[in-house]
Amino acid sequence: MARTPIPIQPAGTKTAAFEYLTTKKDELVGWARKFSLFPYPFVTACCAMEFMAVSSSPYDTDRFGAALPRFSPRQADLLMVVGTVTHKQAPVLYKVYEQMCEPKWVMAFGVCATSGGFYQNYAAVQGIDKIIPVDVYVPGCPPRPETVIDGIMQLQDKIARSRHPIMTKDF
Amino acid sequence: MGVEIGLLQQRLAPPDYDVLSGRDMPVVRLPPARLLNAVTLLKNEFHFDLFLDVTAVDWLPRQPRFEVVYHFYSTRHFGRIRLKTAVTEGDPTVDSLVSLYGSAGYMERECHDMYGIAFRGNPDLRPILLYEGFVGHPLRKDYPKLKEQPLVPYRK
Numbered sequence: 001m002a003r004t005p006i007p008i009q010p011a012g013t014k015t016a017a018f019e020y021l022t023t024k025k026d027e028l029v030g031w032a033r034k035f036s037l038f039p040y041p042f043v044t045a046c047c048a049m050e051f052m053a054v055s056s057s058p059y060d061t062d063r064f065g066a067a068l069p070r071f072s073p074r075q076a077d078l079l080m081v082v083g084t085v086t087h088k089q090a091p092v093l094y095k096v097y098e099q100m101c102e103p104k105w106v107m108a109f110g111v112c113a114t115s116g117g118f119y120q121n122y123a124a125v126q127g128i129d130k131i132i133p134v135d136v137y138v139p140g141c142p143p144r145p146e147t148v149i150d151g152i153m154q155l156q157d158k159i160a161r162s163r164h165p166i167m168t169k170d171f
Numbered sequence: 172m173g174v175e176i177g178l179l180q181q182r183l184a185p186p187d188y189d190v191l192s193g194r195d196m197p198v199v200r201l202p203p204a205r206l207l208n209a210v211t212l213l214k215n216e217f218h219f220d221l222f223l224d225v226t227a228v229d230w231l232p233r234q235p236r237f238e239v240v241y242h243f244y245s246t247r248h249f250g251r252i253r254l255k256t257a258v259t260e261g262d263p264t265v266d267s268l269v270s271l272y273g274s275a276g277y278m279e280r281e282c283h284d285m286y287g288i289a290f291r292g293n294p295d296l297r298p299i300l301l302y303e304g305f306v307g308h309p310l311r312k313d314y315p316k317l318k319e320q321p322l323v324p325y326r327k
Contacts (some may be wrong), residue, residue, distance in 0.1 A: 005272060087302070088302045090299070120317060122320065129326070131323050131326065
């Protein structure tokens with residue numbers, strides 16, 4: 001008995017059902033990812049004090065699922081650059097960023113990481129976005145813990161809104 | 172406490188040395204060629220056994236351009252002393268104090284980084300705060316204020 005071949009869909013055409021499924025999948029994956037941020041603290045300066053304050057119990061970033069710092073970039077998906085980055089450190093920061101797996105996000109924590117802050121001389125990088133892409137900027141010298149939490153929430157919104165391809169480019 | 176200024180003036184006499192009682196501590200001005208002699212004397216006779224710091228001052232456009240400034244401390248009589256010696260831009264060389272104070276090595280490296288003072292006899296004058304490949308000396312007055320020398324190429 002001759003079988004009728006299963007019609008193969010030409011690439012690029014999507015049915016309405018498939019589109020619906022994809023958006024729901026993005027929503028689901030985004031929801032899951034935004035509550036399981038694993039920060040890698042790239043701590044170089046005094047903002048570290050504020051990072052400790054924000055990650056310990058009074059402000060408690062665990063409420064946003066971003067509490068467990070991973071001290072290997074390969075296990076992290078949120079790079080928090082906390083403090084001034086000098087030109088001498090820039091290759092290290094770049095290597096750390098390159099070693100992180102996708103998906104990954106970067107937070108510039110404090111005004112020095114954001115724009116160089118009040119350092120403008122031979123030593124300081126004028127904002128880490130000169131070297132690596134940045135998703136959320138947290139201003140302040142140092143930022144209040146509330147500002148950092150606001151930054152984390154904005155990053156969560158960004159993650160929830162974006163596409164999350166997991167298997168192929170399309171799905 | 173401290174050191175007798177009269178005794179210092181006796182042992183470090185003009186015309187080579189000029190001993191002043193500074194506002195906070197005695198100050199000795201001396202030519203670079205006399206540096207090792209003077210420091211050896213201060214260490215052995217006046218018990219200045221702790222090397223605190225060496226730095227430089229760029230007096231552009233004054234000549235001679237640089238002044239190398241040393242600070243010493245005594246853990247025996249708790250006094251301090253400051254040494255100043257002037258070097259020119261053409262030959263910014265002073266003798267290294269590594270043979271007398273081991274800790275001088277790192278501080279001379281830093282001074283070499285920032286001002287380009289050459290310390291004759293220091294075995295290791297590699298950059299300590301700067302990085303390999305950095306051109307110039309950033310704390311000199313003629314280093315452009317906004318000049319950066321990035322190691323990682325900028326995006327965009």
